[in-house]
Amino acid sequence: MEDNQPRPPWQRSNQRKPARVPLTQELIVDTALAVLAEEGIEAVTMRRVAQGLDTGPASLYAHVSNKEELHELMADRVLGEIPLPEVDPAAWRAQLKDLLSAQFAALVRYPGIARVVMAIMIPAGPNLLRLGEVMLALLRAGGLSVRHAAFGCDVVGMYVKAFAQESSEWRGGLADRPETKRRAEELNAYLAALPEHAFPHTVAVHELFNEGTARERFEFGLDILLDGLAAKAE
Amino acid sequence: MEDNQPRPPWQRSNQRKPARVPLTQELIVDTALAVLAEEGIEAVTMRRVAQGLDTGPASLYAHVSNKEELHELMADRVLGEIPLPEVDPAAWRAQLKDLLSAQFAALVRYPGIARVVMAIMIPAGPNLLRLGEVMLALLRAGGLSVRHAAFGCDVVGMYVKAFAQESSEWRGGLADRPETKRRAEELNAYLAALPEHAFPHTVAVHELFNEGTARERFEFGLDILLDGLAAKAE
DNA sequence: TTCGTGAGACGAACGCCGTTCGTGACACGA
């Protein structure tokens, strides 16, 4: 990150503050994502991001109008990292599944960003638009009507976002050791002590909650959705 | 809400502050839900709730340990309002669909509560437990294995929560007139001006975003999910 | 070379927020 080479004297001479970086929107988003990856989403405050750039919070507002806008920029960047396939109509189902899995993975990699994505009402970022276009193309290639493709795109996207939110929130909460672990143990004890006549199924199922990775459960629902969408094709 | 009947004098005599109400957890949750219904979720602050009870924020902490706990209590209350059916194995699919629709309706009635429900990692409230039990019973009645029932319950519940969150957030944002309306118009103009060769499907579909009620789209995905789950039955 | 100008960095402050602490009022059993 840092440039340790000795600078030519004519460059050092007239610069009081040694490494004055110009501070762009891109740089701000970079720093915000770094903070997110290391300290979680609620650490991404204007003050914390500014501190990561060795400046004050007021300096950010020249490049970003809001904390909300910063969050949207972060989300767009994260979802922009995933590679988009060339649409192959014969393989639309597999391609769509891969694409959605990649979305899931990208969202989970930055724990907490999924909540931000869910809060974005209108996906107007450039990367989000491209992503939506490809998903629509895949569904159309699968033989769905325009209407079904639109609805299906919506439903499937929401499923991925929601699962990523829950999954990463749980992971983020689990990483913070004492609180969540204690609650999980409490719940286990609570469920084990539950009156079995009143909650037979809950008791029967309760060990499955801790078992089964998030990815497994994610794919279970995803397959169901894709099957259902394929059945709507004409 | 208020009791305007004149009180017997012996009740009035030794009470300096005229209507000193004892301030219980239930009362706090009531007030919080009233604030939520009228002013949205982000108005539900400790200070605002306390103000609604004519007291200071510190007074709440005797009955509620956290803002987070308050939120969970609110969520449990809202989801507890929905009536649970007697499980009829022959009608499991219709019963499940009705139950999920009722969940959706309850979550949308208090705009913003869906986000809270999503953030609850472990549904340990009494009403949430009862709800889960019935959903599991319905899926088991539909012939699913324990494992599939557990996963299906998870998936379906998440779908409802996510859809309610998006839907109510949009509705909440729409009620606040100027900002969201402006963005929607901006997006319409933006999409209309989109290069059609690069985003053919997005352009073709863009009017469907504003059309089609949330409920319609909700049921579209719900039917797909239920079909898929029914197909897993043995 | 000098000077005006405009964009950007930033210190300080405002009004919120969640939460804690210490005090004080008050009902109740001894």
Added chain:
DNA sequence: TCGTGTCACGAACGGCGTTCGTCTCACGAA
């Protein structure tokens, strides 16, 4: 009558998003 413990609450702390006004400084015109 007198502890005593519960609960309401005023005051305060630290942190947040955001705004305002000032100051620096590169750059083009004269």
